[in-house]
Every structure is written in structure tokens, then in C-alpha cells.
Amino acid sequence: MDTALNEARAAAARGEVPVGxxxxxxxxxxxxxxxxxxxxFDPTAHAEILAIREACRALADERLTGCDLxxxxxxxxxxxxxxxxxxxxxxxxxxxxxxGGGVEHGPRVFSQPTCHxxxxxxxxxxxxxxxxxxxxxxxDRR
Amino acid sequence: MDTALNEARAAAARGEVPVGxxxxxxxxxxxxxxxxxxxxFDPTAHAEILAIREACRALADERLTGCDLxxxxxxxxxxxxxxxxxxxxxxxxxxxxxxGGGVEHGPRVFSQPTCHxxxxxxxxxxxxxxxxxxxxxxxDRR
Numbered sequence: 001m002d003t004a005l006n007e008a009r010a011a012a013a014r015g016e017v018p019v020g021x022x023x024x025x026x027x028x029x030x031x032x033x034x035x036x037x038x039x040x041f042d043p044t045a046h047a048e049i050l051a052i053r054e055a056c057r058a059l060a061d062e063r064l065t066g067c068d069l070x071x072x073x074x075x076x077x078x079x080x081x082x083x084x085x086x087x088x089x090x091x092x093x094x095x096x097x098x099x100g101g102g103v104e105h106g107p108r109v110f111s112q113p114t115c116h117x118x119x120x121x122x123x124x125x126x127x128x129x130x131x132x133x134x135x136x137x138x139x140d141r142r
Numbered sequence: 143m144d145t146a147l148n149e150a151r152a153a154a155a156r157g158e159v160p161v162g163x164x165x166x167x168x169x170x171x172x173x174x175x176x177x178x179x180x181x182x183f184d185p186t187a188h189a190e191i192l193a194i195r196e197a198c199r200a201l202a203d204e205r206l207t208g209c210d211l212x213x214x215x216x217x218x219x220x221x222x223x224x225x226x227x228x229x230x231x232x233x234x235x236x237x238x239x240x241x242g243g244g245v246e247h248g249p250r251v252f253s254q255p256t257c258h259x260x261x262x263x264x265x266x267x268x269x270x271x272x273x274x275x276x277x278x279x280x281x282d283r284r
Contacts, residue, residue, distance in 0.1 A: 041198045043205070043227035049186055056183045063185070077251050078223025081244065085185035085220065099256060102223070106256035107249030109219050114241060114248035 001092060001126040004070045007034035007047060008133050014039060018133040021047035021071040023055040023064065023088075030067060031055035047071060048079040052086045063087040072130035074123065077102030080109035084117045091119040094130030143234060143268040146212045149176035149189060150275050156181060160275040163189035163213040165197040165206065165230075172209060173197035189213060190221035194228045205229040214272035216265065219244030222251035226259045233261040236272030 007020025011034030022032040033050035037043055048071050055064055068090040069083060074097040081102075083091060093103070102109045103121060110118035149162025153176030164174040175192035179185055190213050197206055210232040211225060216239040223244075225233060235245070244251045245263060252260035 037204050037227075041202050041204045042195050043198065044186070044191055044195060044224050053184050053186060056185065060183050062179050062183045076223055077244070077249060077254075078220050078227065081218055081220025081223060082186050085179075100258070101256070102219070102249070102251075106254040107219060107244070107251050109244075109249050112219075112248040114243070116242070 008072045021051040025067045074101035094126045153177045163193040167209045216243035236268045
């Protein structure tokens with residue numbers, strides 16, 4: 001989660017919403033990314049999507065079986081869908097997102113009977129630091 | 143929708159699940175794409191995501207305000223999330239997808255109180271052709 005938090009800090013420094021993600025397999029970092037939606041003009045360029053795409057490229061596989069994702073914020077429905085398609089084994093997230101989350105809030109993507117693969121989910125990891133990065137970012141923008 | 147159907151046929155010819163998408167603004171085609179998850183080793187490379195990314199690049203904007211998306215199959219939760227973030231105005235889809243759809247089935251992403259932008263949705267456009275492409279593809283694989 002430290003790598004994900006560093007990616008979130010780097011995103012903030014670029015003027016992006018500070019969310020970061022990292023993907024690990026067998027104790028080794030496979031990919032990490034921060035949010036780049038503004039820089040890339042790409043509404044799909046959330047940290048999780050970029051990390052999943054990078055990890056799949058690195059492993060030359062469209063499935064990340066046995067890989068775990070660390071992300072500083074509860075994934076949105078788009079990212080939850082991508083996590084399911086990528087067959088990630090575990091999801092560790094930092095801050096909960098009652099306004100935009102899609103795991104424990106809103107559409108609860110993994111809890112739907114039409115969800116074909118759900119990771120094990122562990123929330124609250126590094127929550128204080130992840131939430132404070134987001135709070136500071138949005139406070140400075142007001 | 144003809145462009146989207148052609149993209150779906152081209153996807154099938156590449157050995158990909160035959161789904162195609164096209165984005166139109168003011169009557170002009172801005173982007174079109176077919177599913178490329180296998181070719182790119184990218185579980186996020188659904189037709190809708192690729193078309194949204196291409197359109198955003200073309201318009202140098204992370205929002206596709208005033209643009210409409212045509213896709214041959216009901217979008218999954220991941221793509222529904224991307225459609226919402228991209229602020230697409232209208233969604234026209236072909237075949238319904240009771241097993242994996244996220245618009246009229248499963249998490250019904252646009253109907254959640256946490257969904258910040260929902261397009262107007264029109265289903266069943268080119269449904270027969272779209273469904274028959276998918277049926278033929280999966281029959282030939284068995």
C-alpha cells in the first residue's frame with residue numbers, strides 16, 4: 001500500500017485526483033500507477049485501470065490470476081468491473097467512497113449475481129493517509 | 143449502428159467476442175472500435191472503452207458532452223461506468239445482456255443514486271443482427 005500511496009501523492013503533484021494503485025504477484029511489484037485522467041484526456045485512466053493494463057502487458061496475459069491489487073480509494077463501478085474481468089485475487093483498498101464507490105457502495109458490483117469473478121476484499125488499509133491526501137487535494141482546489 | 147455492427151464483424155474475424163461501438167457528434171463519426179481484449183492482453187479493451195478513449199483523444203477532452211454512443215451489446219458495469227464518466231449524452235445499444243449487462247441488468251449502474259451522470263438509454267437498435275453475430279461466434283467456438 002506504500003507504493004499505492006506514493007502513486008497517489010505523485011498524482012496530486014500532477015494536479016490529478018490523488019488515487020494510486022499497485023499490483024503485486026508472489027510478493028513482487030508487477031505494476032503501479034496513479035490517476036491520469038486529465039493529463040491523458042481519458043476518463044478511463046483511473047489508477048486501477050492503468051495498473052491493470054500495465055500488469056497485463058508485463059505478464060502478456062489478459063488475466064491476472066494470483067495477483068493482488070492495492071488501491072488508496074474504494075474502486076468505482078468501472079474499476080470494480082475491470083478488477084473482476086482481470087480475475088484479480090485480492091483487493092485491498094484504503095478509504096471508503098460512499099459518493100462514488102462501487103464495491104461497498106452504490107451498485108456493489110461484486111455482490112451481483114451477474115458478477116462472474118469477485119476478489120477477496122479488504123478495506124481500510126492505509127485509510128487515514130489515503131483519505132487525508134484526498135481531503136487536502138480538494139480543500140486546496142476550493 | 144451500422145458502423146458498430148461492422149466493428150463487431152471485424153472483431154469476430156480477429157477471434158474476439160464480436161462487439162462493436164461507434165461515437166457520433168453532430169451527425170459525424172468521431173471514433174469507432176471493436177473488442178480487442180485478446181489481441182491487446184487487456185481486459186479493459188472492450189469496444190466501448192476503446193471508442194471512448196479514441197474519441198477523447200480526437201477531441202482532446204476527457205468529457206464527450208453532446209456525443210452519442212452506439213454499441214451492439216448492452217454495456218457491462220465497467221463500460222457503463224466509463225460512459226457515465228465520459229458524460230455521453232445518449233446510449234443506443236443492440237442486444238440485451240442478461241448475463242453480463244450493467245445497464246438494464248445486474249448492478250444497473252445508471253439507476254444508482256451514486257451515479258453522477260446517466261445518458262439517455264435506447265435499447266434494441268439492430269438487436270437481431272447484433273445478437274446473431276454473438277450467437278454464431280459462440281456456436282463456432284463449441
